[in-house]
Amino acid sequence: MSGIEQIRPIVWTIAGSDSGGGAGIQADLLTMHDLGVHGCSAITANTAQNTLGVPAINVVADGVLQSQLDALSADLKPSAIKIGLLANVAQVRLVANFLRELESRGEAVPVVYDPVAVATSGAQLTEDSTGAAVMNELLPLCDLITPNSIELAWLAGGVADCAESILAAARKIRDGYKSALLVTGGHGEIEPGTTADLLCTGSGERIREHWLIGKKIETRDTHGTGCTLSSAIAALLALGYPLKDACVVANAYVRRGLRLGNTGHIGTGAGPVGHCGWPTELRDYPEVLIAGSERARSYGIFDISAAASFAAEFAQPDTTRLGLYPVVDTVEWIEKLAEEGVRTLQLRIKHARDDLREQIERAVAIGRRYDLRLFINDHWQLAIECGAYGVHLGQEDLHTADLKAIQAAGLKLGISTHGFFELLYAWQYRPSYLAIGAIYATTTKDMSGQLQGPQKLALMAALLPDYPLVAIGGINLQRAPDVTASGVGSIAVVTAITDAPDYRQAVAQLRAVIE
Ligand SMILES: Cc1ncc(COP(=O)(O)OP(=O)(O)O)c(N)n1
Ligand SMILES: Cc1nc(C(=O)O)sc1CCOP(=O)(O)O
Numbered sequence: 107m108s109g110i111e112q113i114r115p116i117v118w119t120i121a122g123s124d125s126g127g128g129a130g131i132q133a134d135l136l137t138m139h140d141l142g143v144h145g146c147s148a149i150t151a152n153t154a155q156n157t158l159g160v161p162a163i164n165v166v167a168d169g170v171l172q173s174q175l176d177a178l179s180a181d182l183k184p185s186a187i188k189i190g191l192l193a194n195v196a197q198v199r200l201v202a203n204f205l206r207e208l209e210s211r212g213e214a215v216p217v218v219y220d221p222v223a224v225a226t227s228g229a230q231l232t233e234d235s236t237g238a239a240v241m242n243e244l245l246p247l248c249d250l251i252t253p254n255s256i257e258l259a260w261l262a263g264g265v266a267d268c269a270e271s272i273l274a275a276a277r278k279i280r281d282g283y284k285s286a287l288l289v290t291g292g293h294g295e296i297e298p299g300t301t302a303d304l305l306c307t308g309s310g311e312r313i314r315e316h317w318l319i320g321k322k323i324e325t326r327d328t329h330g331t332g333c334t335l336s337s338a339i340a341a342l343l344a345l346g347y348p349l350k351d352a353c354v355v356a357n358a359y360v361r362r363g364l365r366l367g368n369t370g371h372i373g374t375g376a377g378p379v380g381h382c383g384w385p386t387e388l389r390d391y392p393e394v395l396i397a398g399s400e401r402a403r404s405y406g407i408f409d410i411s412a413a414a415s416f417a418a419e420f421a422q423p424d425t426t427r428l429g430l431y432p433v434v435d436t437v438e439w440i441e442k443l444a445e446e447g448v449r450t451l452q453l454r455i456k457h458a459r460d461d462l463r464e465q466i467e468r469a470v471a472i473g474r475r476y477d478l479r480l481f482i483n484d485h486w487q488l489a490i491e492c493g494a495y496g497v498h499l500g501q502e503d504l505h506t507a508d509l510k511a512i513q514a515a516g517l518k519l520g521i522s523t524h525g526f527f528e529l530l531y532a533w534q535y536r537p538s539y540l541a542i543g544a545i546y547a548t549t550t551k552d553m554s555g556q557l558q559g560p561q562k563l564a565l566m567a568a569l570l571p572d573y574p575l576v577a578i579g580g581i582n583l584q585r586a587p588d589v590t591a592s593g594v595g596s597i598a599v600v601t602a603i604t605d606a607p608d609y610r611q612a613v614a615q616l617r618a619v620i621e
């Protein structure tokens with residue numbers, strides 16, 4: 107399975123050329139091609155470079171840079187822009203002006219800026235004075251910046267050499283600018299044998315900080331990792347991936363390139379990172395650190411109240427293929443569907459009445475009678491008290507529910523996810539199943555902005571081939587074959603059953619496709 111789409115969106119890279127073919131424009135175009143977008147380039151400097159170092163940075167004249175941007179904008183409208191090396195203040199201003207013009211014409215697109223100040227080889231690539239211009243003129247126009255810890259310190263001032271100082275420097279930048287940050291950690295180890303990138307979104311009270319952790323990959327061939335990461339993110343944004351999803355998939359793309367690149371024969375120094383196609387294996391994806399986990403202590407985000415209710419490794423269901431999984435809002439539906447032979451069911455009561463406990467008790471009793479895998483949505487305390495088979499929780503619920511209590515009571519736990527980031531986040535809890543949605547538009551609930559489609563579903567399902575996975579959202583009999591082809595062992599539906607003219611027939615037909 108590849109991540110390549112049918113139509114190739116256009117992505118620009120405004121960056122330096124690396125004569126050695128390992129970083130800069132060359133790495134960007136390889137990455138963009140690999141991920142299924144068409145890359146265009148505007149060159150800021152012709153660096154004389156090989157795997158050993160950077161003997162010269164031949165900055166192009168302002169007019170040369172401007173003419174490339176003008177030619178592109180006349181014909182090749184971008185869906186996203188990646189900015190890399192800007193060699194001096196004039197270039198920063200020129201690019202900032204250009205982005206402002208795009209904005210004023212209503213043509214703004216996501217902008218990812220990799221502040222290339224220092225090459226992996228240690229070479230200084232940009233004039234010192236550009237830092238202030240970047241902060242004042244460019245950052246306000248960027249959606250994401252991807253500094254390494256050295257570049258972070260260069261932008262924020264001070265040092266950024268441990269978890270706490272990286273967090274502090276990132277917060278300083280976040281407080282002043284709308285741009286999100288992905289601080290890459292390939293240069294240092296907070297925990298021995300690991301690398302950790304810090305992803306910061308939101309600001310002030312609503313700042314969200316996530317460490318993305320991976321096992322360190324022992325290789326000398328790391329040249330171009332920063333360029334590859336930022337251009338992969340731009341490519342994924344152009345393909346419609348939300349920012350956090352783009353960041354974790356791009357992280358995996360780079361890690362796959364480091365693992366499989368095998369470029370040691372290229373040059374005598376640090377060879378280029380590989381460009382090895384869509385990351386299909388979970389081992390290349392980062393672990394998303396949970397603030398309630400013990401490990402979070404080393405990374406400066408440990409939250410004692412989250413730790414009080416955090417738990418991982420929930421009881422597994424008797425099968426990884428949960429089959430047809432109707433989600434219904436009354437006990438009567440539970441009974442009718444159990445009579446039709448459905449084994450996995452969810453009671454999802456959104457408008458609780460005074461008799462909520464009684465309803466859950468009745469549903470649990472029916473569950474016992476028919477040997478159902480009956481999940482209770484949201485109401486985890488009552489589910490525990492009534493001895494339900496399991497609980498289904500959304501991502502937000504993970505911060506409020508007492509997961510320790512759910513686990514101690516032996517209940518199964520299903521967790522909702524919407525995209526790659528949430529899938530990796532929920533995976534840290536090792537729940538009984540992971541639900542992926544919304545696959546298609548649905549009238550049951552507002553899922554706009556969170557639609558996955560069957561192709562992305564298949565890419566996510568491929569990461570966890572032997573795990574209980576459930577697809578949900580807008581699935582009906584016509585769509586069910588495309589959904590099952592993704593490899594998930596279960597399909598959850600509401601209206602395909604509750605609004606069907608003949609629910610018995612709907613159950614039989616859906617089961618025939620799914621089970
Ligand atoms: C199987 C399954 N998947 C996803 C959901 C959605 O759960 P959640 O995100 O908690 O949203 P609400 O259902 O509470 O609106 C689900 N219920 N079941
Ligand atoms: C309850 C729910 N959760 C979703 C998610 O993506 O988390 S989609 C959804 C609605 C599913 O209803 P229908 O089968 O009628 O489309």
Ligand SMILES: [Mg+2]
Nearest residue numbers: 483484499500
């Ligand atoms: Mg819920």
